[in-house]
Amino acid sequence: MNGDANPTRAVPSGLGAADRMPAVGNASTGRRGRSMVSRAAKGTLAARVLASMKPGELRWTVEPASCLLHKAQHWDELNHHAGELPFLRTAFLLPLLASFGNGHERVAWGFDAAGQLQAAAVLTRASAWHWHTFQPSQLPLGAWLHRPGAELRPCLRSLFRALPGFTLSLGLTQLDPAFTPRVEGPAMSGVDYVDTAWLAVEGDWSSYWESRGKNLKSNLRKIRNRLESEGLALRFSTVTAPSDMARAMEDYVRLEASGWKAEQGTAIDVSNGQSAFYARMLQNFAATGQAELWCLHIGDDLVAMDINLLQGRTLVMLKTAYDTAFKQYSPAYLLKQEGFEREFAQGRTSRIEFYGKVLEWHTRWTDRRRQLYHLNVDRWDWPRRWHQRLKS
Structure with missing residues (x-):
């Protein structure tokens, strides 16, 4: 990480020598001596700042998002401890930034006094005074990570001082x-977003199947009987394979183009x-065995696909599409069954x-x-309280 972003921070082990906090040394004369004096001063300041950190506060450094290219292992290691969600891995975030970022996104790294990475975020500036997590529509959750047990309030409040500008x-x-x-x-408020389902x-x-609704079971049974009577075979x-993904996406694009998403302009194109x-x-x-596309064929026709990611014992369903020419057979339901x-x-x-x-x-x-x-976090609590008093 770029030490110029915050010369007083602590960093975890495993980063390169250029990323480490400068050590304190003895002063000497000449150019080399002046450099050692500067390093000593910075080291002393770093020690003072770390010693003054309040419980739960982090020492943050903020860098251009391109730093994820060579610091992916640090982000991914934190993600491993913070929920291990596949779409918050750099394997997802880097191509997402390349396709939908504006080039001004920043990565914030938060370290505790011992130099351990406790939190990280990909942030984008919404206005001169407001930042929020990177959130294109393709990303199910905001690009925020923190270790379990990290106190969110002091962790976030200490981030304000590190972000560019005021x-x-x-x-x-x-x-x-x-x-x-x-x-x-105080200065933190949650806003309900949406309910999400999981199985x-x-x-x-x-x-499990016996516990499902009567209509679902009856309808799918009738559809399967109909397909059999028409001589149409189902194949899952x-x-x-990594080499098959580009072609599979071409098939997926074709399926989405046949449906309502294309009409609304939200289909993959x-x-x-x-x-x-x-x-x-x-x-x-796919290179790590964690991508799996489900495909359903009726006869010789590919009629439905699901895009899934695997991480640990969790499967995340990202997207689903089906050919509307076969909608009478409920191909998306058959595929999920x-x-x-x-x-x-x-x-x-x-x-x-499902997310x-x-x-x-x-x-x-x-x-x-x-x-x-x-979650909305304000630098101070008094403007919110003052606004509430005016409203009352």
Whole structure:
């Protein structure tokens, strides 16, 4: 990390010599002596600053987001401790920044007094006085990480002093209370975002399927009988090889182009940068065996696809698409039935996360949900209290 951003910070072990806090040395004469005096002064100041840190405060340094290219291991190691969500790995964030960043994003690194990395964020400036987490629509949660046990209030309040310019407010967007418990208080307020659904993969498939609604089970049974009577075979397959991801995304783009997303202009398209992002991102994850596209064929036709990422025992469903020419067969439902039954049988996952707003089709598969939220943090509490008094 660039020491010029904050010469008084502590850094974790494992960074290069150029990134380390300068050591205190004895003063000498001449140019070399002046350099040693400067290093000694900085080292003394660093020690004073660290000693004056209040409990829970962090020493932050802020760098251009391009630093993630050569400091990916530090971000990913923190993510491992902070929930291990696949879309918050640099394998996802780097192609996302390349496709949808404006070049002005910053990465903030927060270290405790012992030099251990406790928190990190990719931030973008919303105005002269406001920063918020990097949040393009392709990213399910805001680009924020912190170790369990890190106190959010002092951690964030100490970030204000490190951000460029004079910052009055900071926004952490689309937080998951499963990994960032909701904390409110002076100068901190949470804002409800959306409910998100998730499926617990526990027990056996037959018990789970029996627990689902009558309409879902009946409709899919009728569709399967209809396909059989028409001589149309169902086939489930997966795409996992890095070399197959670009072609698979071409198939996915074709499926989305047939539906309502194309009509609304939100479908993945080669002209809006999304296709290139997903192809690069999926190649990254496929290289480590953590990308899996589910495909459903009816006869010789590919009719539905799901884009999934795997991390630990969690499968995250990022996107789904189907060919509207086959909508009478409910291909998206058939695909999920095939995929979910496979997950129950294999036992490799314990939960399937949908993320995003709960839709009606989510409720067909699960009854579990939790509320995502935004967190707004102000530099001071008095403007909010003063505004509330004026309103009362």
